[in-house]
Amino acid sequence: METLKLKPLKAVKGEVTLPGSKSLSNRILLLAALAEGQTKVTNLLDSDDVRHMLNGLKALGVNYQLSDDRTVCVVDGLGGLFQVTEPLTLFLGNAGTAVRPLVAALCASQGEFTITGEPRMYERPIGDLIDSMRQLGAEVEYLQDDKMPPLKIHGRQLAGGQVSIKGNISSQYLTALLMVAPLLSGDLTINVIGELVSKPYIDITLDVMEKFGVQVKNNDYQSFEISGGQKYQSPAEAMVEGDASSASYFLAAAAIGGGPVRVHGIGKASVQGDVAFADVLVQMGAQVEFSDYWVEVTGSGTLTGIDVDLNHIPDAAMTIATAALFADGPTAIRNVYNWRVKETDRLAAMATELRKVGAIVDEGEDYIHITPPAEVQSAAIDTYDDHRMAMCFSLASFGAGEITINDPGCTSKTFPTYFEVLDSIRVDD
Ligand SMILES: O=C(O)C1=C[C@@H](OP(=O)(O)O)[C@@H](O)[C@H](O)C1
Numbered sequence: 001m002e003t004l005k006l007k008p009l010k011a012v013k014g015e016v017t018l019p020g021s022k023s024l025s026n027r028i029l030l031l032a033a034l035a036e037g038q039t040k041v042t043n044l045l046d047s048d049d050v051r052h053m054l055n056g057l058k059a060l061g062v063n064y065q066l067s068d069d070r071t072v073c074v075v076d077g078l079g080g081l082f083q084v085t086e087p088l089t090l091f092l093g094n095a096g097t098a099v100r101p102l103v104a105a106l107c108a109s110q111g112e113f114t115i116t117g118e119p120r121m122y123e124r125p126i127g128d129l130i131d132s133m134r135q136l137g138a139e140v141e142y143l144q145d146d147k148m149p150p151l152k153i154h155g156r157q158l159a160g161g162q163v164s165i166k167g168n169i170s171s172q173y174l175t176a177l178l179m180v181a182p183l184l185s186g187d188l189t190i191n192v193i194g195e196l197v198s199k200p201y202i203d204i205t206l207d208v209m210e211k212f213g214v215q216v217k218n219n220d221y222q223s224f225e226i227s228g229g230q231k232y233q234s235p236a237e238a239m240v241e242g243d244a245s246s247a248s249y250f251l252a253a254a255a256i257g258g259g260p261v262r263v264h265g266i267g268k269a270s271v272q273g274d275v276a277f278a279d280v281l282v283q284m285g286a287q288v289e290f291s292d293y294w295v296e297v298t299g300s301g302t303l304t305g306i307d308v309d310l311n312h313i314p315d316a317a318m319t320i321a322t323a324a325l326f327a328d329g330p331t332a333i334r335n336v337y338n339w340r341v342k343e344t345d346r347l348a349a350m351a352t353e354l355r356k357v358g359a360i361v362d363e364g365e366d367y368i369h370i371t372p373p374a375e376v377q378s379a380a381i382d383t384y385d386d387h388r389m390a391m392c393f394s395l396a397s398f399g400a401g402e403i404t405i406n407d408p409g410c411t412s413k414t415f416p417t418y419f420e421v422l423d424s425i426r427v428d429d
Pocket residue numbers: 022023024096097169170171172175197198201314315338
């Protein structure tokens with residue numbers, strides 16, 4: 001296994017241009033494929049998750065042209081759902097933003113589809129989405145374990161009506177249902193049962209749908225109404241914002257190591273909920289400045305431990321857990337149960353690795369409580385094939401100990417060049 005011994009971080013300063021957002025890249029690609037007309041997608045993320053979406057779309061008969069650096073993609077829209085005559089197997093890695101929306105779209109398409117992925121994808125539940133698709137008449141088989149991929153989908157036209165969906169495990173199920181809804185033959189009302197986690201991701205979905213000409217009636221996130229029999233219309237050009245979750249590592253580095261660090265590609269009008277990560281840094285004592293196009297953080301010299309509910313920003317929340325190593329007191333991150341069903345069981349992984357560097361950690365069913373060590377200890381950090389474990393533990397190298405990241409290449413899921421970009425803001429004295 002490859003390992004990366006990190007040079008100690010003392011201070012950081014400078015500017016970073018963020019890679020495109022994973023969440024936006026995969027939503028825009030899918031809607032561009034389904035839309036009427038050609039869409040030029042710019043600032044596309046080039047990472048594993050986006051490659052899985054692109055490969056899936058190609059296998060489904062979508063034509064597109066990528067620039068050499070894969071950040072511009074011109075997609076020829078199909079003007080409707082997929083129509084495939086031969087049985088097709090799609091390998092979608094561990095990309096939640098590819099698997100969930102494609103599964104919903106394929107349930108309503110013509111063809112027979114087998115959805116496969118990496119072993120971890122087979123441990124990430126999809127039952128709530130399949131239950132909803134079945135309410136609409138979809139035919140889906142679980143090929144291995146109940147309620148998990150791999151799946152076989154016998155696509156067929158779906159008529160709409162009323163459907164309920166659980167929102168307490170992943171917002172991606174609701175996102176998937178929303179995106180296919182206008183292409184059903186009749187109108188659809190979606191009723192959300194119980195709590196809706198990761199709510200700001202629904203705003204991203206609604207925003208992208210609107211860019212492709214579809215309006216959704218949002219009744220306070222409790223129910224949604226969408227007219228059927230519509231077509232997505234290409235906006236001709238769609239620019240992907242910078243990735244707000246990827247921004248969190250550089251902004252936290254500034255909060256710990258002084259800064260200022262300015263990230264370009266997100267700003268105060270950003271559609272991504274993870275921009276709210278900057279507000280959490282403010283609660284910890286950092287200074288933040290926003291423009292329309294960038295966010296800048298300056299550290300105050302002290303970080304304050306906080307007690308926060310981070311359900312709305314589950315991905316960037318991991319960065320708070322490692323920033324907490326440098327706070328003046330304990331930090332509690334609450335209401336993040338679904339960390340357990342992401343790339344790894346992130347609550348367990350985070351607790352284990354934070355303990356390795358000397359923190360005292362209390363891990364509950366849906367929270368983590370971190371008491372920072374007097375001095376961060378040397379450790380080799382296991383990353384569990386989780387890009388965010390690798391990226392957020394790079395912050396531990398602000399401490400006295402020597403930090404090694406095992407399998408640093410796992411950042412390729414969303415940010416293949418992460419460690420190079422981090423090096424670009426390092427200030428060595
Ligand atoms: O819709 C999206 O783009 C995402 C939603 C979130 O997942 P959950 O809704 O499962 O929390 C997030 O963790 C994931 O990285 C991306």
